[in-house]
Amino acid sequence: MDVALQRLRNQRLVGKPFAAPEDVVRWLGAVQAQDFAGAKWAIAQRTGGATDADLDRACADGRILRTHVLRPTWHFVVPDDIRWMLALTAPRVRTAMAYHARQLALDAAVYRRSQAVLQKALAGGKALTRDELGRTLGAAGIQASGPRLGLLMMRAELDALIASGPRRGKQSTYALLDERAPRGRALARDEALAELVGRYFASHGPALPQDFAWWAGLTVADARRGIESASPRLTPVNVGGKIYWHAPGAAPAVRGSAGVVHLLPNYDELTVAYRDRAESLAPGLSVTFAGRPEMVMNHVVSVGGRVVGGWRRVPGKGATIVETTLATRLDASAREALRAAAARFERFLGHTVTLRARPVGGRIRAR
Numbered sequence: 001m002d003v004a005l006q007r008l009r010n011q012r013l014v015g016k017p018f019a020a021p022e023d024v025v026r027w028l029g030a031v032q033a034q035d036f037a038g039a040k041w042a043i044a045q046r047t048g049g050a051t052d053a054d055l056d057r058a059c060a061d062g063r064i065l066r067t068h069v070l071r072p073t074w075h076f077v078v079p080d081d082i083r084w085m086l087a088l089t090a091p092r093v094r095t096a097m098a099y100h101a102r103q104l105a106l107d108a109a110v111y112r113r114s115q116a117v118l119q120k121a122l123a124g125g126k127a128l129t130r131d132e133l134g135r136t137l138g139a140a141g142i143q144a145s146g147p148r149l150g151l152l153m154m155r156a157e158l159d160a161l162i163a164s165g166p167r168r169g170k171q172s173t174y175a176l177l178d179e180r181a182p183r184g185r186a187l188a189r190d191e192a193l194a195e196l197v198g199r200y201f202a203s204h205g206p207a208l209p210q211d212f213a214w215w216a217g218l219t220v221a222d223a224r225r226g227i228e229s230a231s232p233r234l235t236p237v238n239v240g241g242k243i244y245w246h247a248p249g250a251a252p253a254v255r256g257s258a259g260v261v262h263l264l265p266n267y268d269e270l271t272v273a274y275r276d277r278a279e280s281l282a283p284g285l286s287v288t289f290a291g292r293p294e295m296v297m298n299h300v301v302s303v304g305g306r307v308v309g310g311w312r313r314v315p316g317k318g319a320t321i322v323e324t325t326l327a328t329r330l331d332a333s334a335r336e337a338l339r340a341a342a343a344r345f346e347r348f349l350g351h352t353v354t355l356r357a358r359p360v361g362g363r364i365r366a367r
Contacts, residue, residue, distance in 0.1 A: 005305055007207075009252070029200055032269065038267065040055035051349075065164050069089055070085070070216050080184055100151060101151055127174065137152065162175065163181065198226075201247055263322065263341045281306060309326030314356075322354070342354075
């Protein structure tokens with residue numbers, strides 16, 4: 001089994017695309033999204049042609065929500081999943097943030113007071129920016145700026161009080177979760193674990209138990225317990241002495257997959273969702289890239305699901321320049337596929353995209 005190609009298919013970067021952005025998020029379970037623009041592009045590449053404006057509408061309408069869930073960073077999730085995912089993964093995130101909370105004099109009493117203020121400020125369908133809520137907390141006598149404000153907002157997300165509201169221009173807002181997702185499902189822990197494990201290995205597999213543990217912010221023991229619960233749907237496969245798990249038939253083989261080129265954004269699920277990233281790199285690729293501190297979770301160029309280089313977006317007059325730096329030369333068909341990837345990015349952005357290549361060479365740095 002070619003692990004990289006199978007992941008490419010299961011993640012729906014080739015084959016039949018999804019009709020709507022929320023279908024992508026539901027299938028993947030969660031999409032890492034601290035880079036808001038990059039996460040939108042990640043979702044769009046798995047649809048039949050969604051644009052940047054389409055993703056903005058999905059977020060504004062609340063069909064996709066952004067919150068701290070799984071490991072301690074922002075993810076996109078769908079409203080129906082947000083509550084049981086928080087109940088399953090938030091306890092370990094709270095534990096992870098406890099040291100920093102103590103350093104900033106945050107305790108249970110402060111969280112209760114701050115969340116009462118947030119509840120009142122956002123009630124009735126209001127959506128406010130973090131700075132606005134920081135000033136509101138300050139007016140209530142709660143010091144809320146810098147890292148302290150960040151932890152207060154993060155704790156309110158983990159406690160299922162708030163989630164993303166509609167964007168205000170380029171600014172994010174918060175709204176009450178009860179008003180954005182009033183009918184989110186609740187699952188018992190074992191049921192939630194089996195659901196998350198099953199969904200991960202169907203959409204991200206083949207993968208290792210430790211890959212799931214990294215992605216979900218849970219333990220390897222949780223991963224193994226979830227695999228056992230979901231095992232009727234999951235099958236192990238030995239590749240190079242490692243036991244991977246996947247859901248057979250999750251995505252059919254697609255001709256030409258090995259030659260497909262993608263311009264993947266920061267933290268795309270194809271690279272960031274695995275602790276063991278060996279299968280994400282092209283054969284022979286070493287661990288640093290062009291002397292720069294780039295990693296496989298940064299903007300990367302992939303061929304057949306394996307990283308062959310990086311790219312960056314350079315603003316230009318009336319256009320965006322996509323500048324690539326590759327560790328290996330592409331053949332003629334791969335160069336054509338790269339141009340097709342840039343054309344897809346152009347349609348997503350709604351304005352001209354021009355490719356510019358830096359000299360071939362260098363080493364990719366993975367972590």
